[in-house]
Amino acid sequence: MPHPSPCTESFDPRFEQLVLFNAELELLADGFRWLEGPVWFGDQQCLLFSDIPNNRNLRWSVQHGVSVFREPSAFANGQTRDRQGRLISCHHQSRCLTRLEHDGTTTTLVSQAGGQRLNAPNDVVVKGDGSIWFSDPLYGLINDYEGGRQSSEQPPALYRLDPASGVARAVANDFDGPNGLAFSPDEQLLYVAETGAPGASAPRQFIRRFRVSPDGLSLSGGELFHTVSPGWADGLRVDQLGNLWCSAADGVHVIAPDGALIGKVLVPKRVSNLCFGDRHRSRLFICASTALYSLFTATRGC
Numbered sequence: 689m690p691h692p693s694p695c696t697e698s699f700d701p702r703f704e705q706l707v708l709f710n711a712e713l714e715l716l717a718d719g720f721r722w723l724e725g726p727v728w729f730g731d732q733q734c735l736l737f738s739d740i741p742n743n744r745n746l747r748w749s750v751q752h753g754v755s756v757f758r759e760p761s762a763f764a765n766g767q768t769r770d771r772q773g774r775l776i777s778c779h780h781q782s783r784c785l786t787r788l789e790h791d792g793t794t795t796t797l798v799s800q801a802g803g804q805r806l807n808a809p810n811d812v813v814v815k816g817d818g819s820i821w822f823s824d825p826l827y828g829l830i831n832d833y834e835g836g837r838q839s840s841e842q843p844p845a846l847y848r849l850d851p852a853s854g855v856a857r858a859v860a861n862d863f864d865g866p867n868g869l870a871f872s873p874d875e876q877l878l879y880v881a882e883t884g885a886p887g888a889s890a891p892r893q894f895i896r897r898f899r900v901s902p903d904g905l906s907l908s909g910g911e912l913f914h915t916v917s918p919g920w921a922d923g924l925r926v927d928q929l930g931n932l933w934c935s936a937a938d939g940v941h942v943i944a945p946d947g948a949l950i951g952k953v954l955v956p957k958r959v960s961n962l963c964f965g966d967r968h969r970s971r972l973f974i975c976a977s978t979a980l981y982s983l984f985t986a987t988r989g990c
């Protein structure tokens with residue numbers, strides 16, 4: 689076996705500037721059930737992530753490997769940090785978003801919209817102005833494996849939460865299954881995965897692109913940006929050049945700002961989510977089914 693073993697596939701010269709010839713896909717840990725929600729804490733040099741069916745959040749670092757960070761986690765899924773560095777988590781079971789404060793207490797940020805309970809918040813991103821954008825599909829309500837069966841009180845939607853007022857307003861509701869989301873580097877665009885209605889015979893495989901209004905309060909557009917195959921898009925991240933790094937069944941797909949698939953990071957297991965981290969935000973952390981992987985890259989995440 690040559691070293692490094694090939695773990696990328698290039699379809700465009702633009703991709704070759706993003707990867708390193710001598711970096712190998714690293715298996716950091718395995719033996720979980722379904723990983724999600726990776727978020728890098730640079731000040732603590734660690735990655736936090738979710739093991740949804742095991743109802744726990746985990747922590748990984750070079751020095752200490754994997755340890756339990758929070759258990760139970762109310763079946764936490766997607767996670768990010770806010771502008772003050774606090775952990776923001778989506779929870780299936782409690783159907784809410786929480787913020788872990790610097791003193792260790794937990795604040796529920798939102799659990800309802802328009803007087804109805806949220807479904808099962810799935811993924812979340814924080815904009816530069818501090819607003820919190822999250823998806824609220826039905827997936828976390830439909831079985832016991834990822835949080836427990838519950839009844840939906842409203843259709844799936846994409847929300848903008850003003851953390852000061854605690855009010856969440858739907859910014860797009862023409863989704864069957866909004867999922868991962870990421871802003872472009874200038875925050876003028878928002879990419880959102882559409883993975884379809886739960887139980888549908890075939891998941892939808894779309895990434896939609898929205899334009900953010902100048903006041904940052906609403907969206908327009910929402911056209912099809914890219915169709916992911918094989919599999920579907922779940923978690924998304926954007927690098928400093930505006931390329932979209934997208935989860936897929938065979939690895940991580942890298943999609944240029946013009947919508948072209950320019951390369952892949954091949955991963956042995958289905959990828960659910962990813963994030964950039966480490967000292968220069970150039971190390972890609974990949975949640976893939978039961979395993980956590982990483983790959984050093986030649987770019988940097990936003």
Ligand code: MG
Pocket residue numbers: 766810811867868922923
């Ligand atoms: Mg997701």
